[in-house]
């Protein structure tokens with residue numbers, strides 16, 4: 001037998017969704033997906049290149065996998081995803097660390113490349129495509145509550161720090177119909193939440209349908225199913241999209257809207273194409289139109305030429321928006337990007353210091369926002385028992401916050417409850433009284 005595939009996924013949710021696609025493609029060809037690396041004939045790492053440490057992790061992991069190869073020399077080791085094109089030469093020719101390198105637009109041919117590798121050759125497929133969307137592929141998913149659906153691929157924004165336009169290529173969208181069909185299948189299987197994914201979902205286009213149309217069509221499939229989406233670029237977020245979120249009870253009131261920096265000068269150098277004034281106006285508009293909307297963001301500290309004043313502006317914007325959550329990074333130069341040619345002139349310790357200040361402030365803001373929820377009732381989708389104890393169960397609010405509450409034998413995964421919040425940390429809400437509810441009818445009453 002040489003058909004056991006083990007796949008490890010690094011990086012963003014887009015990669016998680018891609019791994020499901022890859023497993024779908026391989027399963028169709030008769031491969032068996034295993035969760036145990038010891039059984040694997042083929043080990044695939046679905047990689048990320050977005051930040052430097054993501055790549056270092058993969059090199060570290062490949063170092064470990066060498067040992068497996070020493071024990072079982074026939075094992076095929078492959079690299080998928082963003083590192084494929086960038087590091088093909090280094091990984092295959094120079095360091096001879098892997099047998100297979102396949103980029104994000106060549107997964108259909110993966111079975112062929114695996115055969116090549118078993119035959120002792122190197123399997124290489126790293127071409128990017130202008131059209132590949134894997135629209136017809138059914139991803140392999142374990143039964144569950146939440147699914148990620150990639151609705152578009154690539155990015156045309158060319159933020160100067162970002163490798164995605166180079167590793168994932170140009171923007172292209174799936175058809176609205178195929179996304180809706182996928183949601184229907186997930187609904188029938190008992191999924192209660194889908195997240196529509198794209199590097200910049202606001203650029204979604206299928207004929208005359210834009211992302212607001214896709215979101216509305218997705219929401220109509222099953223009123224008990226929560227619809228989330230990520231990521232939105234602040235430049236393109238339309239009034240129509242904001243209204244679509246407000247109009248549909250089951251579209252979550254939560255927008256991931258990366259700001260990256262609070263300084264207009266830095267935003268310009270980043271080619272982010274908006275000003276903080278424009279950004280704050282969007283936030284204000286969304287808050288006026290969508291009841292109880294909350295925001296999360298991405299922030300980079302230490303972009304080239306960032307001064308202390310620029311950094312303070314970032315802290316300022318965080319204070320003004322009061323994000324529910326933030327993904328916070330230290331700038332790392334990525335080869336091939338425009339910023340790579342700039343002088344990476346902010347010393348590492350300054351980057352770290354600024355990043356720590358950003359993280360501390362976010363903790364403080366999350367804590368304050370969560371304290372404000374004490375005494376309120378939140379609509380929670382039950383996910384199951386809490387990780388720490390079977391005496392408690394866990395679920396999530398519409399705004400993606402984890403809520404822990406006493407276990408109740410009448411409750412099961414996928415139920416909606418009304419939970420009264422009694423205590424909160426910066427990361428978690430705790431509830432005592434819970435009552436089952438019908439999500440569709442009650443959301444409006446609860447989230448005020």
Ligand code: 5AD
Nearest residue numbers: 050161162258298299329330331332
């Ligand atoms: N350095 C640091 N952070 C980066 N990101 C993307 N590229 C870089 C880089 N070179 C961050 C951005 C983006 C998120 C996915 O990763 O904040 O929104």
Ligand code: SF4
Nearest residue numbers: 155157158159162164
């Ligand atoms: Fe990268 Fe900018 Fe595209 Fe996001 S919008 S994937 S940061 S280029």
